[in-house]
Amino acid sequence: MRSLALAVVLFAASAAASEATYTVRLLAPETALKAATAALAECRQRGYQVAVAVVDRAGVAQALVRDRFAGPHTPDTAIAKGWTAVSFRTDTLELARVTQAGEPNSGIRHLPRVVAVGGGVLIVAGGGILGAIGVSGAPGGAADAACADAGVAAIREDLDF
Numbered sequence: 001m002r003s004l005a006l007a008v009v010l011f012a013a014s015a016a017a018s019e020a021t022y023t024v025r026l027l028a029p030e031t032a033l034k035a036a037t038a039a040l041a042e043c044r045q046r047g048y049q050v051a052v053a054v055v056d057r058a059g060v061a062q063a064l065v066r067d068r069f070a071g072p073h074t075p076d077t078a079i080a081k082g083w084t085a086v087s088f089r090t091d092t093l094e095l096a097r098v099t100q101a102g103e104p105n106s107g108i109r110h111l112p113r114v115v116a117v118g119g120g121v122l123i124v125a126g127g128g129i130l131g132a133i134g135v136s137g138a139p140g141g142a143a144d145a146a147c148a149d150a151g152v153a154a155i156r157e158d159l160d161f
Contacts, residue, residue, distance in 0.1 A: 032062035039151030050137030051075045055082035074136040081120030081134030092120030093145045119144025125159035
């Protein structure tokens with residue numbers, strides 16, 4: 001009986017220990033930079049001067065590139081778009097739609113650091129969020145989002161696991 005009780009206690013302790021920690025996958029800095037430069041290249045091809053930020057799953061900037069004529073506000077806005085996407089686990093183009101005035105979630109727009117404008121696109125692989133790309137400076141959120149999508153596409157094969 002004692003050995004059974006000891007086994008139950010050890011099993012419970014081992015189960016609790018396994019729930020006390022977890023493992024996450026993070027983008028390598030080289031992968032983040034590859035995504036950022038691909039998004040920048042897409043915007044340049046379209047004639048846009050932008051800043052592109054890749055943030056990790058916590059919203060912390062990993063890579064940032066700014067084209068020479070992108071506005072001075074664009075680096076901060078690109079980081080904030082990426083932060084917003086990972087914080088709310090949704091692309092900011094969709095967040096912009098569901099937080100319009102009069103919508104139940106419209107108050108989200110008043111939270112600090114939230115940028116509910118298109119251009120923040122999640123980087124998802126293996127069933128989890130790895131980070132996001134934020135683009136700022138193209139003429140409108142949809143154009144920013146298209147460039148961010150190109151950045152995600154550039155690293156898609158690297159992320160399939």
